Amino acid sequence: MTPSQSESARLDAQMAFLMEADRLKAITRATRNHDGRFENSAEHSWHLALFALVLGEHAPEGISVERVIRMLLIHDLVEIDAGDVPFFGEVDEAAKTAEETAAAERLFGMLPQAQGADLLALWHEFEANETPDARFAKSLDRFQPPNLNLASGGGSWDDYNVTHDVFEARMGPKIRHGAPALWDWLAPRVKAFFSRR
Amino acid sequence: MTPSQSESARLDAQMAFLMEADRLKAITRATRNHDGRFENSAEHSWHLALFALVLGEHAPEGISVERVIRMLLIHDLVEIDAGDVPFFGEVDEAAKTAEETAAAERLFGMLPQAQGADLLALWHEFEANETPDARFAKSLDRFQPPNLNLASGGGSWDDYNVTHDVFEARMGPKIRHGAPALWDWLAPRVKAFFSRR
Numbered sequence: 001m002t003p004s005q006s007e008s009a010r011l012d013a014q015m016a017f018l019m020e021a022d023r024l025k026a027i028t029r030a031t032r033n034h035d036g037r038f039e040n041s042a043e044h045s046w047h048l049a050l051f052a053l054v055l056g057e058h059a060p061e062g063i064s065v066e067r068v069i070r071m072l073l074i075h076d077l078v079e080i081d082a083g084d085v086p087f088f089g090e091v092d093e094a095a096k097t098a099e100e101t102a103a104a105e106r107l108f109g110m111l112p113q114a115q116g117a118d119l120l121a122l123w124h125e126f127e128a129n130e131t132p133d134a135r136f137a138k139s140l141d142r143f144q145p146p147n148l149n150l151a152s153g154g155g156s157w158d159d160y161n162v163t164h165d166v167f168e169a170r171m172g173p174k175i176r177h178g179a180p181a182l183w184d185w186l187a188p189r190v191k192a193f194f195s196r197r
Numbered sequence: 198m199t200p201s202q203s204e205s206a207r208l209d210a211q212m213a214f215l216m217e218a219d220r221l222k223a224i225t226r227a228t229r230n231h232d233g234r235f236e237n238s239a240e241h242s243w244h245l246a247l248f249a250l251v252l253g254e255h256a257p258e259g260i261s262v263e264r265v266i267r268m269l270l271i272h273d274l275v276e277i278d279a280g281d282v283p284f285f286g287e288v289d290e291a292a293k294t295a296e297e298t299a300a301a302e303r304l305f306g307m308l309p310q311a312q313g314a315d316l317l318a319l320w321h322e323f324e325a326n327e328t329p330d331a332r333f334a335k336s337l338d339r340f341q342p343p344n345l346n347l348a349s350g351g352g353s354w355d356d357y358n359v360t361h362d363v364f365e366a367r368m369g370p371k372i373r374h375g376a377p378a379l380w381d382w383l384a385p386r387v388k389a390f391f392s393r394r
Contacts, residue, residue: 007255011382014251019348021247022231025240033222043222046243049270050218054211054308058204066263069270073246111251151216185208 010112017110020080027079030086030159031144034151041076041084044144048072051140058181059136071126071137074119078103087145088160088170100127135178142174143182150193164194207309214307217277224276227283227356228341231348238273238281241341245269248337255378256333268323268334271316275300284342285357285367297324332375339371340379347390361391 025042033039039047049072056065076084081103085091108120125131129138146167149155157167167190175183222239230236236244246269253262273281278300282288305317322328326335343364346352354364364387372380 007378008382011252011255011379015344015382018244018248018251019231019344022244022345022348025230025234025236025244026232034216034219035223037223039222040240042240042243043237046239046246046270047215047219047222049243049246049266051215053267053270054215054312055208058208066266069246069263069266070250073243073250073266115251147212147216148219151219181204182208185205185212 013110013112014115017107020107020110021077023080024077027076027084029084030089030156031148032152032155032159034148036152039148041079045073045076048075048137048140048144051144052137055140055179055182059179060132063132063136067122067133068137068140071122071133072140074123075126075137075141077107078123081106086156086160087142088156088162088166129177132178137178139175139178139182142171143179143186146171146186146190150189164191167194210307210309211312214304217304217307218274220277221274224273224281226281227286227353228345229349229352229356231345233349236345238276242270242273245272245334245337245341248341249334252337252376252379256376257329260329260333264319264330265334265337268319268330269337271320272323272334272338274304275320278303283353283357284339285353285359285363326374329375334375336372336375336379339368340376340383343368343383343387347386361388364391 024045025040027041029039029041029044031039031044033043049069052065052068052072056063056068059065059068078100082096082099085096104120104123108116108123110116111119126134126137129135145156149157156162168187172183172187175186221242222237224238226236226238226241228236228241230240246266249262249265249269253260253265256262256265275297279293279296282293301317301320305313305320307313308316323331323334326332342353346354353359365384369380369384372383
């Protein structure tokens with residue numbers, strides 16, 4: 001059996017998108033896995049989706065775990081064109097936003113029109129960080145790296161000379177924003193880690 | 198605010214599980230990404246979840262894309278204890294099944310009881326390959342590697358000396374079983390690839 005013309009054309013576009021997505025496996029992040037290797041953005045996206053699957057009960061009410069998982073699966077694809085921005089690094093925010101928006105339009109634009117528009121909207125929702133789903137997803141994206149740093153004994157905190165005060169001031173609000181229960185669990189563990197140094 | 202005793206205890210267990218899951222990033226597969234590097238099972242799981250998100254319309258009727266995504270996010274965790282089995286390699290099936298079942302029980306057993314039981318049941322459903330969701334998920338797991346091989350110009354087909362006949366005989370039924378439309382799209386592309394050699 002041959003797929004119908006339109007199904008085949010849709011598959012051509014979708015497979016081109018999925019094989020382009022393969023390039024996310026080559027984008028290196030500033031965070032280290034617990035074996036010390038720098039994490040790539042594809043395995044990071046998997047890890048975050050698993051965080052959402054397991055930790056959904058700790059989200060503020062009214063979120064959809066399924067939508068959060070979808071967001072997290074696609075949230076870093078823009079890095080294929082725009083690269084990863086280390087959280088404790090320096091960046092021109094406006095230029096970065098423009099670069100990532102262009103990347104999202106190119107990548108999701110490879111898909112059949114309505115499907116691409118849906119995923120582009122989901123990515124914009126994530127970036128805007130306003131809906132409960134986006135807030136929880138963004139907070140998970142901030143919550144995972146400190147846990148890897150605890151597991152690897154310092155990780156990116158050492159690479160970027162991050163102190164406990166800087167961590168609390170810069171990361172605390174971002175994790176609390178969408179996942180206060182996770183921050184309450186994490187904060188004393190990070191404090192204890194830095195106090196032992 | 199301190200999380201309630203029970204919420205904190207649940208988070209302790211869930212975070213221990215999620216950090217153990219980090220080890221999946223160090224499990225190497227036989228498939229190569231399109232840049233030639235061997236794929237790891239964590240980035241593979243992400244890629245498959247994205248396949249499910251994008252290709253759900255081509256599944257036989259009656260599947261839940263959300264359940265398929267959940268299955269694919271957890272399907273390879275057992276490799277943390279049991280390792281990856283190359284599709285075209287040799288293996289003692291009974292011994293492997295026992296090893297993977299023990300791994301699933303250990304890993305999902307780290308979670309709060311009901312949550313762990315749910316994920317263990319989902320993993321068993323995937324492995325049994327009988328429900329429409331499991332069949333589609335399993336077929337995606339078989340459909341992705343040949344696409345990577347096409348993209349990298351041979352990949353694991355070359356590493357394992359796989360001919361077109363062997364590919365058709367061994368992989369065809371497995372992809373058709375849960376995703377006939379995807380097999381119909383893929384088969385002529387693989388045939389053309391081998392005919393050009």
